[in-house]
Amino acid sequence: MKDNIIRTAVCPLCGRTYHGAPALSREDNKTLICPDCGTRQALRSIGVDTAEQEQIIGGDKSKFVMVDNMEWFNVFGLIFIAVIMIPNVVFAIKCKDGFDNKWNNKYVEVIE
Numbered sequence: 001m002k003d004n005i006i007r008t009a010v011c012p013l014c015g016r017t018y019h020g021a022p023a024l025s026r027e028d029n030k031t032l033i034c035p036d037c038g039t040r041q042a043l044r045s046i047g048v049d050t051a052e053q054e055q056i057i058g059g060d061k062s063k064f065v066m067v068d069n070m071e072w073f074n075v076f077g078l079i080f081i082a083v084i085m086i087p088n089v090v091f092a093i094k095c096k097d098g099f100d101n102k103w104n105n106k107y108v109e110v111i112e
Contacts, residue, residue, distance in 0.1 A: 007019060009022060009032070009034075011033050011034035011036075011037055012031060012033065013025075013033050013034070013037045014034060014036070014037055016034060016036075018034040018035065018036075020035065021035070022034065022035070022038075023035050023037065023038025023039075023041075024038070025037075025038070025041065026038075026041045026042065026045060027041070036057055039053075039056070039057055040053050040057065043056060
């Protein structure tokens with residue numbers, strides 16, 4: 001079972017607190033750093049300048065901190081399934097005896 005414990009750490013490079021999986025520093029291959037500093041190091045290694053790094057990373061992410069621990073629950077998926085089930089429920093209520101198979105298609109009958 002997955003733990004719902006959120007672990008936090010402080011990045012030794014930028015000093016910010018982060019949660020989630022850390023990145024391994026490219027400088028010494030030992031130090032665990034925050035994902036943003038890991039991205040900066042990766043971009044610096046391919047020659048991207050500092051201004052473009054900030055555009056790619058996107059600056060301040062403090063407003064995107066995940067508060068809800070229900071990652072597995074998709075509300076929109078539930079609504080979508082409920083909506084597409086409406087005709088089936090209406091049919092089941094109206095035709096409690098089922099329906100006559102006028103086509104006698106055994107292949108479709110097996111699939112259903």
